[in-house]
Amino acid sequence: MNEYNFAYLDEQTKRMIRRAILKGLAVPGYQVPFASREMPMPYGWGTGGVQVSAATLTPDDTFKVIDQGADDTTNAVSIRKFFENTAGIETTEQTEKATIIQTRHRIPEMALSEDQILVYQVPIPEPLRFLEPRETETRKMHSLEEYGLMHVKLYEDISQHGAISTSYAYPVKVSDRYVMDPSPIPKFDNPKLEMDAIQLFGAGREQRIYAVPPHTKVVSLDFQDYPFEATKADHSCDLCGAEDSYLDEVIMDDAGHRMFVCSDTDYCRSRRDAGHLGRLAKEDAA
Amino acid sequence: MIELVDVSKSFTLHNQGSAVIPVMERASFKVEPGECVALTGASGAGKSTLMRVIYGNYIAASGQVLVAGLNVANAEPREILALRRETLGYVSQFLRVVPRVPTLEVVAEPLLDIGTEKHVALDKAASLLRRLNIPEHLWTLSPTTFSGGEQQRVNIARGFAHDYPAILLDEPTASLDAQNRQTVLTLIEEAKYRGAAIVGIFHDLDARRQVCTREINVSDFAPGMAA
Amino acid sequence: MTPLLQVEGIQKHYGARIGCADVSFDLYPGEVMGIVGESGSGKSTLLNCLAGHLEPDMGRVIFDTRTNGPTDTVAMSEPERRLLGRTDWAFVHQHARDGLRMSVSAGGNIGERLMAVGERHYGNIRNKASDWLGRVEIEADRIDNRPTAFSGGMQQRLQIARNLVTGPRLVFMDEPTGGLDVSVQARLLDLLRGLVREMGLSAIIVTHDLAVVRLLADRLMVMKDGHVVEAGLTDQVLDDPQHAYTQLLVSSVLQV
Numbered sequence: 001m002n003e004y005n006f007a008y009l010d011e012q013t014k015r016m017i018r019r020a021i022l023k024g025l026a027v028p029g030y031q032v033p034f035a036s037r038e039m040p041m042p043y044g045w046g047t048g049g050v051q052v053s054a055a056t057l058t059p060d061d062t063f064k065v066i067d068q069g070a071d072d073t074t075n076a077v078s079i080r081k082f083f084e085n086t087a088g089i090e091t092t093e094q095t096e097k098a099t100i101i102q103t104r105h106r107i108p109e110m111a112l113s114e115d116q117i118l119v120y121q122v123p124i125p126e127p128l129r130f131l132e133p134r135e136t137e138t139r140k141m142h143s144l145e146e147y148g149l150m151h152v153k154l155y156e157d158i159s160q161h162g163a164i165s166t167s168y169a170y171p172v173k174v175s176d177r178y179v180m181d182p183s184p185i186p187k188f189d190n191p192k193l194e195m196d197a198i199q200l201f202g203a204g205r206e207q208r209i210y211a212v213p214p215h216t217k218v219v220s221l222d223f224q225d226y227p228f229e230a231t232k233a234d235h236s237c238d239l240c241g242a243e244d245s246y247l248d249e250v251i252m253d254d255a256g257h258r259m260f261v262c263s264d265t266d267y268c269r270s271r272r273d274a275g276h277l278g279r280l281a282k283e284d285a286a
Numbered sequence: 287m288i289e290l291v292d293v294s295k296s297f298t299l300h301n302q303g304s305a306v307i308p309v310m311e312r313a314s315f316k317v318e319p320g321e322c323v324a325l326t327g328a329s330g331a332g333k334s335t336l337m338r339v340i341y342g343n344y345i346a347a348s349g350q351v352l353v354a355g356l357n358v359a360n361a362e363p364r365e366i367l368a369l370r371r372e373t374l375g376y377v378s379q380f381l382r383v384v385p386r387v388p389t390l391e392v393v394a395e396p397l398l399d400i401g402t403e404k405h406v407a408l409d410k411a412a413s414l415l416r417r418l419n420i421p422e423h424l425w426t427l428s429p430t431t432f433s434g435g436e437q438q439r440v441n442i443a444r445g446f447a448h449d450y451p452a453i454l455l456d457e458p459t460a461s462l463d464a465q466n467r468q469t470v471l472t473l474i475e476e477a478k479y480r481g482a483a484i485v486g487i488f489h490d491l492d493a494r495r496q497v498c499t500r501e502i503n504v505s506d507f508a509p510g511m512a513a
Numbered sequence: 514m515t516p517l518l519q520v521e522g523i524q525k526h527y528g529a530r531i532g533c534a535d536v537s538f539d540l541y542p543g544e545v546m547g548i549v550g551e552s553g554s555g556k557s558t559l560l561n562c563l564a565g566h567l568e569p570d571m572g573r574v575i576f577d578t579r580t581n582g583p584t585d586t587v588a589m590s591e592p593e594r595r596l597l598g599r600t601d602w603a604f605v606h607q608h609a610r611d612g613l614r615m616s617v618s619a620g621g622n623i624g625e626r627l628m629a630v631g632e633r634h635y636g637n638i639r640n641k642a643s644d645w646l647g648r649v650e651i652e653a654d655r656i657d658n659r660p661t662a663f664s665g666g667m668q669q670r671l672q673i674a675r676n677l678v679t680g681p682r683l684v685f686m687d688e689p690t691g692g693l694d695v696s697v698q699a700r701l702l703d704l705l706r707g708l709v710r711e712m713g714l715s716a717i718i719v720t721h722d723l724a725v726v727r728l729l730a731d732r733l734m735v736m737k738d739g740h741v742v743e744a745g746l747t748d749q750v751l752d753d754p755q756h757a758y759t760q761l762l763v764s765s766v767l768q769v
Contacts, residue, residue: 021697130616146600148629152614152621157658159618181665195637223635287659300757320701343745360569363732363746366539384706385699414605 004086005079007054013037017209018054019150021200024211030142031125036207046079046104047204049121056117056200057083061088064098069263071247095266105168107189109245109267111191112197114214122203125210127171128256129230129252147179148223149168173219174212188232188246193218196285214231218284235260240271287483288317288340288454291351293359294331295339296443296509305445308509313349317501319451322474322484324494327504332485334379334502337454342366353452365512371399375453380513381429381437382427389415389440390425396448406490407447414443435461437459446473453477455486459493473499515577517542517683517715523572532558533741536572538734538744540696542682543604545709545716547730547747549723549762555739556719557687563717564604564685576601576683600630603676607627607688609668612675613660619646619671626679645674649704666697670704677708686718690725702728723766727751728752735759 004010015033028283039047057063063083064159065077071093080091081101093099095108102119112118128138131149141147150171158163170187174180182193183201193199212218222228233247238259245267247260259280262268272281297359298304309332314454317323327334338344340351342358347370351358354373356365359424383392390411399409415425418439424432431439438461445453455474459467467490477484488494492500514537525532533555540546548556561567563574563585573585579601586594595659598604606612613622623642624632643653648669651663652697660668676684690698690706706729709716719727726733726747733747735758743756754760 006725110587144595146595146599148625148627151628151633152625154622155620155624155635159620159639183596185634223638224633227635298754299754300760338752343748345745345749345755365732366746367544382727384703387703388695436630 006039006059006087007083009037009051013051014055015107017051021052021211024209025198025201025213027178028212028216029172029178029180029210031208031210034209036188036204039204040082041078043205044123046075046102046121047201048206048222049077049102049104049204050082050202051204051281052119052200052202053083053100054087054102055062056119057087057089059087059089061099062092062097063087064092064095064266066101066106066108066264066266067104069108069248070088070265072265085242086250094270095129095268099162105184105186106246106263107141107185107192107195109242109262109264110270111192112195114196116197117156118195118197118199120185120199122181122201122208123205123260125181125201125203125206125208127169127179142178142244145177147173147256150179151223154223154226157228158223164222164226164228167231171221175216175218179221180210180212180218186232186246187220187228188230190218190220190228191230206209233260236278237262237268237271238278240268240276240281242268242271242276287319288355288485289350289352290316290340291350291352292507293339293351293507295344296347297334310507311505311509313504313507314344317452317483318485319481320478321500322478322498323485324498324501325485325487325504328495328499331504331508333504334456335438336374336507337456337485337487341370341374341454343376351420369467371396373451373452375445375450375455377442377455377458379456381441383429385430386428388426388452389420389429391445392429392440393443394491396444410447411443414446415440417473418443419466419469425479435463438462439466442470442473446477449477449482451482453482455484455491457487458492459488466491471500514541515681516540517577517582518717519573519575519696520563521573521575523562523569525558525567525569531555533562533736533739534633536734536741538741540683542713542715543709544732545714545730547726547733548717548719548736549721549726549733550722550736551562551647551762553738554736556636559736559740560685560687560717561679561718564602565589565598566604599626600679601682603681605669605672605686605689607677607686607691609660609665609672612672613668614662616658618659619651622660625680626675634735640768641678645670645678646671646703648708650675650700664677666693666701669693670703673701673704673708677712677714680712681711682715684714684716686716687722687726688720688722690720691716694716698725705729723763729737735762 016035020032023032037048061233065076065080076110083090095110100117104121126138128149131153132138154164169184170190172180172182196214198214220228232244235247237244239261242262245262248263250259252259261269290313293313293470296306296308298306320485326334339346346359356369390408394407420439429437458470471493518540520538524534550556562569573694574587575583576586578584588685620642622636623645625639643656645757646653651667651670660671684700692702734741734748735743738759743750743759751763754763
């Protein structure tokens with residue numbers, strides 16, 4: 001007997017997860033505890049995101065998986081195949097064709113629509129964890145909106161490094177209420193957290209789900225005299241020439257040659273298909 | 287300004303089988319503004335005790351202790367604290383200070399407590415210390431390191447920093463040389479002149495005769511004496 | 514004048530044992546109240562009940578709040594009490610480590626209360642922190658050091674700065690000079706007296722040290738076995754003790 005229930009999880013489990021998701025959407029940014037299941041991959045490999053996706057998928061969905069922006073890394077491929085096997089749904093690498101996108105550590109460059117759902121894989125959901133190790137205390141801080149400590153962390157950054165040095169998993173305030181860890185996306189992606197799509201966050205090992213409904217206010221924390229900046233490498237993509245996308249730096253040889261390419265592989269491909277060429281692509285063509 | 291009506295005082299030593307030691311009873315007298323009244327009587331007759339009762343440092347067993355209209359014997363703590371800040375000064379025989387505080391600030395403290403601006407308070411403190419011959423190089427040191435006579439003069443300077451309408455002085459000229467003794471007596475005269483009511487204990491007969499307008503013998507209030 | 518704090522009938526039991534019983538007093542703005550007693554007298558229990566760290570079995574602790582006037586803090590919701598604890602109230606612990614974040618810099622420690630009430634300008638926060646370091650006599654260049662690098666006395670002074678930066682009106686102190694060298698104690702006492710006077714603070718100080726209480730407190734309560742046996746002006750209670758226990762306590766102080 002080797003037939004899986006649709007999307008691997010039993011119906012009761014999916015119901016439990018959906019309840020957590022609904023609660024998360026009703027209270028944007030609030031971490032909802034859920035009964036995380038044993039999944040066929042170890043903790044730290046996206047079990048939270050997989051469970052959220054499994055509970056969200058319907059047979060008509062088209063599913064995309066990216067890992068640090070790329071569709072073709074081992075983890076993205078594995079998870080995509082997992083859902084092809086257990087749910088039989090259509091999969092795609094094209095962002096605009098997907099109805100559900102599971103992502104690790106990036107938000108796609110292309111703006112998402114109201115018909116799409118973005119599922120994030122989250123390692124540590126608690127933004128206050130590093131300064132306050134007690135779960136009892138952090139829960140109180142969230143419920144009482146006591147977030148002074150979060151700014152202490154940013155203050156320490158500036159006093160030690162001259163600027164807020166946090167470059168990923170940059171904390172945000174959702175809907176003027178909860179402080180949330182947006183998962184380890186680069187801070188460059190933070191402005192995109194205000195979007196038309198539904199955003200769901202799953203942390204399997206920590207057993208938390210949280211959510212941001214469409215068109216919700218999401219503000220990155222900062223100081224008046226040290227405002228938030230969505231920074232990226234000061235380059236354009238060497239393949240497609242994009243000035244406005246987050247770049248990966250790739251070492252090409254041991255002579256110090258490097259190239260910068262869009263981390264979002266689908267975005268890069270679609271730009272190149274449309275005729276945009278970057279430095280190295282032009283050289284190839286020449 | 288100061289009036290005692292039928293005041294009595296005794297001590298109960300609970301740890302010595304509750305022995306009761308009566309010290310005074312039916313003490314009544316008045317001190318008007320501009321007067322300096324000397325408390326006299328044998329050693330142990332209760333002069334210091336009476337002074338402390340007026341200050342609220344000792345609790346009167348019965349009677350009224352009126353200072354500027356406030357009955358110290360049954361007033362609220364904050365009323366007595368306010369009285370001591372603004373109206374009633376007390377120069378005891380001992381200088382009790384927080385260690386480490388410079389002399390100049392010790393003397394300025396009563397003025398700072400009533401809200402005087404710091405530089406004004408320090409100036410007044412400096413002028414008093416100068417009059418009492420405390421050399422300037424000592425002003426930044428804590429008086430806890432000074433000799434007995436120097437401590438006494440700092441104590442007096444602090445007692446006269448603010449122009450209290452009522453002042454209690456316990457042996458203000460003890461352990462002072464002639465020149466400093468005279469300075470203190472001058473300070474007392476100046477206080478009298480501006481209308482302060484003063485009660486003092488002076489073992490030194492000359493000093494007593496020089497500044498005091500009246501004497502009250504506390505032996506008159508000894509327990510068991512007929513009125 | 515409205516009292517800043519009205520304590521009515523505070524009682525706390527630990528099972529059949531009395532922690533503290535039937536404690537009532539009023540505290541006015543600018544007054545410093547000392548609570549003395551030996552170990553087991555109930556003074557720390559009382560302080561913790563007053564400061565909202567322990568829930569008393571009975572009684573009211575009515576504080577004259579800025580927005581709503583006299584309010585019973587025992588009956589307050591926890592968020593309200595916690596907010597009070599960050600703004601109008603302060604608590605100086607005996608061990609600085611209990612009152613500081615040891616892994617956060619001195620500046621961050623002082624700035625935390627400011628950030629907790631909405632201060633969002635880094636420069637302003639840093640300036641205020643520097644200012645307060647000066648007021649508690651810690652060199653300004655230590656602002657980025659962690660408290661782990663400070664001596665015990667410095668940690669205690671940092672704790673005071675951290676507590677006073679938002680200008681609280683009532684400060685609770687639990688043995689503030691305990692465990693410090695005698696000369697360090699003197700410095701701290703002097704600092705506290707100055708701050709109390711400058712900022713018009715009221716304070717409730719628990720200590721077993723009568724010398725500290727004489728120098729710092731205007732009023733005194735003596736506790737034994739959970740009860741207040743005597744209360745009054747500090748100098749009066751120490752110089753003219755009425756109760757047998759107070760007389761014993763005062764006579765037991767070692768003279769230097």
